[in-house]
Amino acid sequence: MDYFIYLYKYYYLMINIAKETYERIISSCRTPVFVYSEPTLKKNIERIRDAIRHSDLDNQVIISAAYFTNSNPHLFKILEGLRIGATLQSTEEFYQLEKHGLDNIEKIVSSTALSDEDLEFFIGKGLLMNAALPDEIEYILQKTDKFGLRIDLSPEQNQRTGLKISEFAKIEKILGKSNNGLFAIHTYPGTNSEYDKLVRHAEETFKAYKKYFPQVKEINLGGGFAFDYDAKDALEKHFPWNNYFYKLKDLAIRYSIPGNVRISIEPGREIFADIGEFIIKVNRVHKRPHDEIMRIYTDGSYAHMPSATLKQRQHQLRFLDRDFNEITDQTNFGELSGCTSLSNDFIFPGIIQVPESLSKGDYILIQDIGAYGATQHMEFLNKRPATEILVRKEGIVEIISERGSYADKVRNVPLNPRRIETPRIIRGI
Secondary structure (H helix, E strand, O other): OHHHHHHHHHHHHHOOOOHHHHHHHHHHHOOOEEEEEHHHHHHHHHHHHHHHHHOOOOOOEEEEEEHHHOOOHHHHHHHHHOOOEEEEOOHHHHHHHHHOOOOOOOEEEEOOOOOHHHHHHHHHOOOEEEEOOHHHHHHHHOOOOEEEEEEOOOOOOOOOOOEOHHHHHHHHHHHHOOOOEEEEEEOOOOOOEOHHHHHHHHHHHHHHHHHHOOOOOEEEOOOOEOOOOOOOOHHHHOOOHHHHHHHHHHHHHHOOOOOOOEEEEOOHHHHHHHHEEEEEEEEEEEOOOOOOOEEEEEOOOOOOOOHHHHOOOOOOEEEEOOOOOEEOOOOEEEEEEOOOOOOOOEOOOOOEEEOOOOOOOOEEEEEOOOOOOHHHOOOOOOOOOOEEEEEOHHHOEEEEEEOOOOOOOOOEOOOOOEEOOOOOOOOOO
16 A cells, blocks of 8 residues: 555656746746646546545546636546536536537536526526426426426535425325426535535435435535645545545445446546646735734735635745746744735735745745635635636646736636747846
8 A cells, every 4th residue: 555655656746837837827828827737637537536436436426526616617628538527507618618629528417596587598498407406307207308306415414505495295296297207316415515414415315316216317415525725745645535435336236226326426536726826926024123024915816716714724835936946944923915905805814834035026826726626716805817827738838818918807718729839048036
């Protein structure tokens, strides 16, 4: 086992972005900028699929990702090539994928309280709809013979969306009026759920399948798989997939889940989280008299990725000097500030460890922002969106969303990524 961990860590180091690549990105795009690694994305999916194979579930388990986890179509183009599906919640998401030619990616729709017009739209596109209200079921039954249910199996029965257990008898009566078949059930355990909770959730879902919905052909266990943002070791950040799928296999046997019933999972955060980093530049460093805390003012903002502040989550950091050499001596303490006058414009809250030598013109790399990062951009503080970069294998660098002009307030996603060919040396900007 130690040998395999060594191989994993060695591979992980090999796919880290090289100094020359950072130089090329920043010289072409400036900061702030989001940077994603295609090799890391593929490795994350490979890790999950290896665990599925080892548990002998490879002919039964399928993987999807909620599109909003990182709604850049060029990243989902990679998922399409790897046979990973997309879970949608709105017509806007469908049109974004369609515009970028993602016709072959498997799509399902699992939202809440959609209008008749939206239901009509998705049914017309031939997509599987997961109804979250009895009224939706009745409407869908008039239009199609293939649909699913989004159900709430939480102990508290307080999820914002999903059919409640108390409504199951009513659902049975509605379905009894029609010869149309129920195809799938879709559940959700809650965001960033740990292993034990997810095992219990899978068991409760299998129980519900056996008791209420034995006719369905797909059991969707949803997402919510935890990612440890605090862990420093790459392997420890990720969900224990091998343990989970071995347990899932045991549960499938115990509850007699037929082999032809698909089991779906949606590990969007696990797939995307550590593929991305957010690079910002130090504008000023200030230390007040009789205060040991360094006030680090950057060109980033709360508006670029508000979830870190909203979740009170500090991310792991790396530091580069203005010549893109890594600074490893993090012996001082500081506060990471944004660039607007908002009183709580911090990149994330709290005191962080920083290099004593950090100074104007250096760079800060905020790790593990591939899930939700750039998709959260807020118009509120009038900061234009940051560029998004995709680093492919062999150091190929592509722009997958443009910053646009100073008047732009939305992400500008080109139909075709633009390759950054040659670096322009910009020492000390």
